[in-house]
Amino acid sequence: MLMRVSDYRLFVAFLAIGLPVSAQQEIARVEGGRFLPMYGSVKEQMVEIKTFEMDKKPVTNSEFLAFVKENPKWRKSKVPRLFADEAYLKNWQSDLSFSQAIANAPVTNVSWFAAKAYCECQGKRLPTTNEWEFAAMAGYKQPDERKDSLYTARILAAYETPKTYLKAVGQNQPNYWGIYDLNELVWEWTSDFASIMISGENRDQDQRSLFCGAGSQNATDLMNYAAFMRYAFRNSIQAKFTITNLGFRCVKSADPAM
């Protein structure tokens, strides 16, 4: 028997409710291009970024709750210490509950392993550092506003504001790509956050490059203090760390047919 149109709509609505909330995460398309990241490119070569789709907002506590409901091994009481340290989901009262005040705030105190697993469950992945930096160099109007002093000042001011991890996602102005909160709320995991640190024999040189006077030796843009802070942060963490001001969002390579 054929469904009438209105029945069909009801059916779709029912399906949507049945799915994990996180599946509703809106995505933004980031057109690929070439750019020069602050660190990590070989001999200051431009890096090519292929078009990708990025979650418009950081993953929230509510969205992460749906994930741990379906995947009990990522609950607070179950997760092995190897994959997440003692502070994992520290702000949650129990395996499946947290204060309603932070329901729409970004989930934090999640390890790299947990973030990666979450994205994979959505059929997505964590962005690479270069993808993340590429998306975040957009201002409100341009895909690359790094040379605009207001752009850097705005990001620095956001980094200096305390307790932003408690705020709801999507309240700030989105950037050129329609993406929210890349800098305003929390730091975000990237798939290769440690790559600058553990690139074979460059390890020592690169690791030290973030300290003291050497901090400026390998950098391509000495005035981009905000980027210095992000690279320093990524350099200080390990995959099992869970940190109050560190969350994540997912990406997906764009369908080449699109």
Added chain:
Amino acid sequence: MKAKARTIRSILWAIIALTVMSSCNQQKDEENISSKAVHMKVDSRPVKAELTAPPFVPKPVGNRAPQKLIVDMEIIEEEGDLADGVRYVFWTFGGTVPGSFIRGRVGDVVEFTLKNHPDNKLPHNIDLHAVTGQGGGAEASFVAPGQQKTFKFKLINPGLYVYHCATAPVGMHIANGMYGLILVEPVGGLPPVDREYYVMQGDFYTKGKHGDPGLQPFDMQKAYDEHADYVLFNGKVGALTGDGRLTAKVGETVRLFVGNGGPNLVSSFHVIGEIFDKVYIEGGSATNYNVQTTLIPAGGAAIVEFKVEVPSNLILVDHALFRTFNKGALGVLEVTGEENPVVFEGEVLEGIYQPEGPTIQKVPVETVAEAPAKVLTKEEKMELGKKVYNTSCFACHLPNGEGLANAFPPLAKSDYLNKNVDKAIDIVLRGLSGEITVNGQKYNSQMPAQVLSDQEVASVLTFIYNSWGNNGTEFTEEQVRAKR
């Protein structure tokens, strides 16, 4: 005869040679202290180091043997006062700017744990200039929020050293307050003194101008241009004035451990009304005596000592004086006790100086002769008063009567002035000292008596009371004369 002379000569040479050699040895002792210290034995029982918030320092090491010192330091990012009404997010070692004072001796082994509070947003580390080794500990102590790192080192050079955060962007971490001092005392400790204090200068860069109220974010461009909005002792305008002032009693010897965190400016450290009896130059082993102003480089320190001989408020300044009068680098050391006229007698006589006359005519203050002058209109008083203000008053009360928080009370919209019209003439003629409350703020400083004619006093008061939102009182020469 000849032989005898030769013997004497050779003995003389021997004496000279010995003297030269022994002074060489002394110098070598200073130079080799670090290689000796490397081999100093350490008591194996660990002792928790006493850490203190500025302006205080831990107890001296005295005669104790080298030991294992446990230092526990927490990094806290938090909002605080840069000046009254001006807020700033400071990054701190131990919750204060400058950070906790650490005190050990040469030969100590330090087990240093750096804790980065979980609410912090940034990774941090510490570079102690007292450490010999990679980055002064920078790499070994690099720690993410919510984590802690422990590293170990031996103190092998005595001196007063700066420590600071060295995480990129380093200049910004320092500009936000991440610096402090670690003292490594020599064998046997520094000579005992009566008072020791901890003072550290730093420059700050804010989005708004000096004094703009509210939460002020760090301004990267100003820091890059080295245009400081604030130059401060101990992280706040007025940290060392009012209730925060340092104190000493006549006859005591005071030792100040003075550091400069920078990030950009070099300090010309000076104490108004005092001479440093002794300065450990750059915090090292060389000493200088009888010094007026000592240079403290960014990322450097000095130890200054002086005996206070007479009661007064000594003013700590950076003698690049716009930093003191306009950007906040001002502190007070209040010395109390008996006057000592042998050292300082104060004003003895006041005189009229007549360059055209054959002699300087001296007259006691009470009988200053006033040349009769024409009675001025209010407009004329305003004009003259403004001139007087701009020569006699503005240096402390500032060009628009705004005053300087905790040091010099405001004259603009001043509740104290407007309700004490009768006292105003007295204050100008005789000065004012002691605690007063102006617009809800307490001030405790000294204004000297002003040497002005009756006409000038009446004019400057008329000018002040008819400017900046005050009550519009007009003063006459007769009123002033009556108060003489």
